[in-house]
Amino acid sequence: MRARIEDVAETAGVSMKTVSRVFNREPNVSEKTRLKVESAAKALNYRPNPSARSLAGNRSYLISLVYDDPAAASSYIMEIIVGMLAACEDSHYSAMLRPLEYSNSDHVDAVEESIAQFRPDGLILVPPFADDLRLLRRLDELGVRYATISARAKLGLAQIGTILDERKAAADMIAHAVGLGHRRIAHIAGPAPHGGRAWRLAGYRDGLRKAAIPVDDSLIVDGGFSFEAGIIGARTLLDLAEPPTAIFAANDDSACGVMHEALERGMAIPRDLSVFGFDDTPSSRQVWPSLTTVHQPCRDMGRIAAEQLLASIRDTGGGQLIRVPYELRIRQSTGPAPVHSSAKPI
Amino acid sequence: MRARIEDVAETAGVSMKTVSRVFNREPNVSEKTRLKVESAAKALNYRPNPSARSLAGNRSYLISLVYDDPAAASSYIMEIIVGMLAACEDSHYSAMLRPLEYSNSDHVDAVEESIAQFRPDGLILVPPFADDLRLLRRLDELGVRYATISARAKLGLAQIGTILDERKAAADMIAHAVGLGHRRIAHIAGPAPHGGRAWRLAGYRDGLRKAAIPVDDSLIVDGGFSFEAGIIGARTLLDLAEPPTAIFAANDDSACGVMHEALERGMAIPRDLSVFGFDDTPSSRQVWPSLTTVHQPCRDMGRIAAEQLLASIRDTGGGQLIRVPYELRIRQSTGPAPVHSSAKPI
DNA sequence: CAGCGACATGACAGCGCTATCATCACCCTT
DNA sequence: AAGGGTGATGATAGCGCTGTCATGTCGCTG
Numbered sequence: 028m029r030a031r032i033e034d035v036a037e038t039a040g041v042s043m044k045t046v047s048r049v050f051n052r053e054p055n056v057s058e059k060t061r062l063k064v065e066s067a068a069k070a071l072n073y074r075p076n077p078s079a080r081s082l083a084g085n086r087s088y089l090i091s092l093v094y095d096d097p098a099a100a101s102s103y104i105m106e107i108i109v110g111m112l113a114a115c116e117d118s119h120y121s122a123m124l125r126p127l128e129y130s131n132s133d134h135v136d137a138v139e140e141s142i143a144q145f146r147p148d149g150l151i152l153v154p155p156f157a158d159d160l161r162l163l164r165r166l167d168e169l170g171v172r173y174a175t176i177s178a179r180a181k182l183g184l185a186q187i188g189t190i191l192d193e194r195k196a197a198a199d200m201i202a203h204a205v206g207l208g209h210r211r212i213a214h215i216a217g218p219a220p221h222g223g224r225a226w227r228l229a230g231y232r233d234g235l236r237k238a239a240i241p242v243d244d245s246l247i248v249d250g251g252f253s254f255e256a257g258i259i260g261a262r263t264l265l266d267l268a269e270p271p272t273a274i275f276a277a278n279d280d281s282a283c284g285v286m287h288e289a290l291e292r293g294m295a296i297p298r299d300l301s302v303f304g305f306d307d308t309p310s311s312r313q314v315w316p317s318l319t320t321v322h323q324p325c326r327d328m329g330r331i332a333a334e335q336l337l338a339s340i341r342d343t344g345g346g347q348l349i350r351v352p353y354e355l356r357i358r359q360s361t362g363p364a365p366v367h368s369s370a371k372p373i
Numbered sequence: 374m375r376a377r378i379e380d381v382a383e384t385a386g387v388s389m390k391t392v393s394r395v396f397n398r399e400p401n402v403s404e405k406t407r408l409k410v411e412s413a414a415k416a417l418n419y420r421p422n423p424s425a426r427s428l429a430g431n432r433s434y435l436i437s438l439v440y441d442d443p444a445a446a447s448s449y450i451m452e453i454i455v456g457m458l459a460a461c462e463d464s465h466y467s468a469m470l471r472p473l474e475y476s477n478s479d480h481v482d483a484v485e486e487s488i489a490q491f492r493p494d495g496l497i498l499v500p501p502f503a504d505d506l507r508l509l510r511r512l513d514e515l516g517v518r519y520a521t522i523s524a525r526a527k528l529g530l531a532q533i534g535t536i537l538d539e540r541k542a543a544a545d546m547i548a549h550a551v552g553l554g555h556r557r558i559a560h561i562a563g564p565a566p567h568g569g570r571a572w573r574l575a576g577y578r579d580g581l582r583k584a585a586i587p588v589d590d591s592l593i594v595d596g597g598f599s600f601e602a603g604i605i606g607a608r609t610l611l612d613l614a615e616p617p618t619a620i621f622a623a624n625d626d627s628a629c630g631v632m633h634e635a636l637e638r639g640m641a642i643p644r645d646l647s648v649f650g651f652d653d654t655p656s657s658r659q660v661w662p663s664l665t666t667v668h669q670p671c672r673d674m675g676r677i678a679a680e681q682l683l684a685s686i687r688d689t690g691g692g693q694l695i696r697v698p699y700e701l702r703i704r705q706s707t708g709p710a711p712v713h714s715s716a717k718p719i
Numbered sequence: 720c721a722g723c724g725a726c727a728t729g730a731c732a733g734c735g736c737t738a739t740c741a742t743c744a745c746c747c748t749t
Numbered sequence: 750a751a752g753g754g755t756g757a758t759g760a761t762a763g764c765g766c767t768g769t770c771a772t773g774t775c776g777c778t779g
Contacts, residue, residue, distance in 0.1 A: 029489075031735055042759045047737060055756055074489045078427035079735035082764050087424065099455045100655070105446040112470060121469060121491065124458060143375075143420045145467065254659050283659040290661040309446070310656045313600050313629040315636040377765060388729045393767060401727055425765035428734050 030071035039067035050075055077121075089121045090336055091147035093138060093156050096126040098252070101280070102308040103325055104153070107176065110329025111151060118337050123147060129155050129220065135162050142171060149173055149336045151329075155220035157188070174336035174346065176328050179222035187335050187346040189328045193226035193305075194233065196321045196353040200275060200303050201234020203319075203355065208364035209273040209301060210240060215250035215260035215285065217277035224277070227305060231275060250277050257284020265292065265300075272300065272364045279304035279311045282318055286360065297362030307356055316359030324351055376417035385413035396421055423467075435467045436682055437493035439484060439502050442472040444598070447626070448654040449671055450499070453522065456675025457497060464683050469493060475501050475566065481508050488517060495519055495682045497675075501566035503534070520682035520692065522674050525568035533681050533692040535674045539572035539651075540579065542667045542699040543621070546649050547580020549665075549701065550619045554710035555647060556586055559617035561596035561606035561627055570623065573651060577621060596623050603630020611638065611646075618646065618710045625650035625657045628664055632706065643708030653702055662705030670697055 036043045041060060048056045049064040067073075081087050092111055094104050108124065115122045123145060127137045134156070142150075149172040156162060157178035166173050175188035204212050214231045217224035228247070235242055248263050250256040257276050261284060264271055276282035282304030289300050296302060296316050304311055304320035311318035331349050339346030382389045387406060394402045395410040402410075413419075427433050438457055440450050454470065461468045469491060473483045480502070488496075495518040502508060503524035512519055520534035550558050560577045563570035574593070581588055594609050596602040603622050607630060610617055622628035628650030635646050642648060642662055650657055653668035677695050685692030 032737095033735080043735090044737080044759060045757085048758090051737085055758085057757065060757080072489070076428070076735050077491060078424045078433065079764090080737075081424035082422070082428050082766085083735075083737040085737085085764070100448055100451040102446055102448070102451075105448075105451050108470070109445045109472070112472060123467060124454070124470075126455065126458060143418070145423060254655075280659070287659065287661050287663075309600075310659055313626070313633065313656055314660050315633050317633075378767095379765080389765090390729060390731095390767080391727085394728090397767085401725090403727065406727080422765055425734090426767075428736080429765075429767040431734070431767085 029076075030068075030073040032073070032075065034071055035064065035067050035073045038071060039063045086148050086340075087146045088119065089123055089145065089147045090115065090149045090151060090333060090340075091123040091125050091141065091145065092151045092153070093125045093127060093141075094153045095129040095155060097128070097130075099126040101252075102310070103278075103306055103323075106325035107151075107153060107329035107332075110326040110331070111333040113326075114330045114333035114337065120148075120333075120337060122333075127156075129159075134159075135165055138162060139165065139169070142169070148340050151176065151188075151332050151336060153177070154222055155218070158220060158222040172336060172339050174332040174339070176332050177222060179225070186348040187339050188332045189335075189349050189351050191323055191328070191351050191353050193223055193321075193353070194230040196355075197227045197230025197275070197305070198233040198237065199230075199355055200305075200319075200321060201231055202237065203357065204273045204275070204301060204303065204361070205234065205238040205240070207273075207301065207362060210364070211243070211246065211269065211271040212240070212273045212275060213246040213248070213264045213271035215248055215257060215264070215274065215276045215281055217281075218251045221252070223305075227275075227277065246271055250281055252278045252280055254280050254284040254287070257281030257286075258288045259284075261285040261288035265289065265294075273303065273361070274300065275303040275305075277305065279306045279308045279318060279320055282320070282360075283310060283314055286314060286316075286318070296360055299365060301361040301364070303361060307354075311356075311358070314360075319358045319361040320356050322354040322356050324353075327351060375422075376414075376419040378419070378421065380417055381410065381413050381419045384417060385409045432494050432686075433492045434465065435469055435491065435493045436461065436495045436497060436679060436686075437469040437471050437487065437491065438497045438499070439471045439473060439487075440499045441475040441501060443474070445472040447598075448656070449624075449652055449669075452671035453497075453499060453675035453678075456672040456677070457679040459672075460676045460679035460683065466494075466679075466683060468679075473502075475505075480505075481511055484508060485511070485515070488515070494686050497522065497534075497678050497682060499523070500568055501564075504566060504568040518682065518685050520678040520685070522678050523568060525571070532694040533685050534678045535681075535695050535697050537669055537674070537697050537699050539569055539667075539699070540576040542701075543573045543576025543651070544579040544583065545576075545701055546621060546651075546665075546667060547577055548583065549703065550621070550647060550649065550707070551580065551584040551586070553619075553647065553708060555619040556710070557589070557592065557615065557617040558586070558619045558621060559592040559594070559610045561594050561603060561610070561620065561622045561631070563623035563627075564597045567598070569651075573621075573623065592617055596627055598624045598626055600626050600630040600633070603627030603632075604634045605630075607631040607634035611635065611640075619649065619707070620646065621649040621651075623651065625652045625654045625664060625666055628666070628706075629656060629660055632660060632662075632664070642706055645711060647707040647710070649707060657702075657704070660706075665704045665707040666702050668700040668702050670699075673697060 032043050032046050035046045151174050153176045157175035248260045250260040274285050276285050304318045307320045307322035311320045335346040378389050378392050381392045497520050499522045503521035594606045596606040622631050650664045650666035653666045657664035657666045681692040
């Protein structure tokens with residue numbers, strides 16, 4: 028059977044507690060003793076038993092990622108998971124995935140239930156959970172630590188996690204579109220509960236304002252983060268009497284939907300229509316023409332959020348809100364505005 | 374503080390052990406007692422402590438998914454994860470993710486290390502791990518239970534997991550291509566360590582043989598499962614003196630690469646070139662033209678593999694190898710072969 | 720009606736750790 | 750030299766469950 032801490036203690040000629048000190052990097056262990064313990068542990072191929080550790084130490088060494096179930100297989104989430112796993116690895120923590128249905132009105136209960144059942148030492152929340160004031164307040168009440176990714180600022184008690192200036196990023200993109208000569212620039216807005224919707228929409232307006240282009244409300248349609256939402260939004264916009272020459276979609280998936288619909292109609296991209304996405308998911312490189320978008324460092328965001336959460340678990344007061352940079356990725360889906368003010372089929 | 378099993382026992386007027394029996398669905402508990410215990414537990418909002426359970430019961434209630442790190446963010450893996458989580462949920466198990474670098478020669482050690490550290494009750498292996506004879510033998514030696522997804526048949530001791538007839542699926546696709554009039558059909562083969570490479574390649578040959586089309590070795594190129602592999606493969610094939618009129622790529626990602634390269638060259642799809650993928654990942658629907666491919670029910674595969682693994686954990690001898698169905702998804706990337714035998718730029 | 724098996728239940732040890740507090744050696748201060 | 754601080758270490762009591770085995774209670778058989 029596996030070696031236990033007692034065996035290591037005996038082999039090293041010290042007490043169990045000293046072995047425990049070494050493994051938990053507690054202070055007040057002499058260098059000599061530490062080396063003895065380490066070599067004994069190595070000789071016995073000792074690995075602490077996580078369940079015993081958790082039980083005795085009253086923590087689970089587990090953090091939990093809470094995200095919206097329908098987005099469970101999105102590359103945005105996947106990248107965050109990869110980053111989170113990397114951070115956990117480094118700290119000998121485990122990561123647990125909690126895809127929950129946000130649209131289910133009981134999602135606060137669902138989170139609480141999940142906490143009661145698995146007792147994670149902390150949570151990572153992504154939108155729309157990160158933006159849910161009721162949830163954050165409840166977690167604060169319960170004393171549960173959490174980090175957020177891309178939360179609307181200043182909602183939670185503890186400002187821990189990562190944030191990216193989506194508003195400025197969106198404005199930058201609009202500026203780029205304006206630079207290409209576009210004047211009729213449409214926006215397909217994201218789903219309401221996501222902070223991203225508000226930011227990207229605000230950035231869109233900022234961009235137009237800066238270019239002194241009046242906002243035309245018919246060019247702003249409600250959409251969502253899905254491919255289908257992009258198709259539907261594109262239909263609405265391209266059917267307008269005076270359709271846009273550029274469309275800024277809520278994210279890459281919906282931008283793919285826009286391109287799909289435009290190409291179905293026989294339009295050429297970017298000749299007849301420029302398309303802008305957001306997120307820089309793998310598919311934005313794989314579609315043709317490849318998609319101009321805003322790169323979010325999702326993997327880093329996952330890693331950083333986990334690191335900050337772990338810091339705050341280690342010592343109260345630790346952990347910060349880290350701003351991560353975005354980057355415009357100009358690809359092939361955008362180009363000069365057509366000479367005629369409206370996009371025409373071939 | 375949280376209620377403990379002792380509190381429930383006291384409230385219900387029974388012993389701890391009886392409460393334990395109820396929660397673990399052990400036999401020999403009277404209906405009356407069960408109800409008493411259940412209502413007491415409900416009243417106290419009792420949730421068993423997983424660490425204590427694991428420690429006392431000597432199992433972790435944890436299963437671990439082992440997959441190749443570079444594919445960490447692929448939607449294939451993501452869908453499997455979603456299915457696996459669903460199965461775990463139902464059985465009050467947790468799922469743990471172990472992205473490991475397969476190309477690292479020590480991956481057997483890495484798996485062993487992961488087992489030593491986290492002590493999962495079982496593993497789910499996907500290719501290329503599922504096809505690694507050395508790893509499977511070692512796991513058999515160690516007495517570690519595992520389920521495989523799409524493993525080459527008859528390698529491991531325990532035949533548990535899911536399997537899909539990729540060979541037949543590939544042959545069906547070739548038959549479809551032949552039906553469309555294609556005669557020069559190329560294949561970009563997958564990465565060597567994956568069983569899928571052999572199956573799909575064999576199915577490709579089967580399909581040609583059945584149509585009495587001789588195999589032209591210049592139409593088979595080594596590739597891989599990545600977008601870039603598709604681009605490189607497409608370049609080789611489209612630069613041939615007599616290029617193919619249809620390309621069957623190793624999977625959807627590489628098929629996207631093929632389409633990308635063809636469209637870059639000004640070719641029209643499917644007019645000048647038909648493209649076939651494999652897997653039916655989300656991007657196969659999102660690209661334009663949408664991709665003809667073989668649908669693999671990845672989510673079901675993840676769920677079923679986990680279910681079978683859990684069955685084998687519950688009782689030795691439980692768990693089976695379940696065959697899952699595939700489905701051809703004919704979309705827009707394929708069409709009749711061009712009249713001229715070679716594809717020409719516009 | 721004794722005897723037996725099948726079911727129902729409980730007492731208690733112990734899983735492998737960590738937390739707490741005690742102890743001890745050592746050095747510095749006054 | 751006594752007193753006191755500091756760093757290093759150990760003894761021991763749990764953490765909250767489950768496994769084992771003992772015990773009790775039926776109903777049935779011969």
